[in-house]
Amino acid sequence: EADIYQTPRYLVIGTGKKITLECSQTMGHDKMYWYQQDPGMELHLIHYSYGVNSTEKGDLSSESTVSRIRTEHFPLTLESARPSHTSQYLCASSDSGWGNSPLHFGNGTRLTVT
């Protein structure tokens, strides 16, 4: 049972379109993350946030942008989608507890850009 929700679950769009992937969590977690999962299933951190109005880029360079205006909401936007953006995008959150606090993941958005 997920307390972190991603929409849409699947998305097929044409090149050049602007898209926003939604992520919301109901757990009151301060920390939220976006991972890109490549076809080989490897996970790459592309954005993270430690709280409202805090966003940072992750290890993998990405043309996407994020915002964190509300604690529960962490949307990811692509201004102009390209075929290279085709991937699965996973949103996650964690609380402000000790270092053994796990990440809670959403179901993911599988994006295909044609």
Next chain:
Amino acid sequence: AQTVTQSQPEMSVQEAETVTLSCTYDTSESDYYLFWYKQPPSRQMILVIRQEAYKQQNATENRFSVNFQKAAKSFSLKISDSQLGDAAMYFCAYRGSYSGAGSYQLTFGKGTKLSVIP
């Protein structure tokens, strides 16, 4: 930077048997946290088990247990009495303990795909 290595891209196990997935990591820290996550096909990634490096006792969660060898920097996952529902990608992950900006990020391995044979 820390790295996490899962040397087995794919594994298979007969139903009801035991399987061990390997994970090694590289770090200069003495205190850190280790995790195993499971990602079933087209389903949500979930936490399987976690281990604090300062604890000598290996973590267990029902049929899942770890063999944590701190000196060897090894963190293997053992699944006993394997079930069809255990078929998934399994990811090993590391988190350091220092209080810098990256302290809450996880570094993931590339994953091991586990198949369970009926």
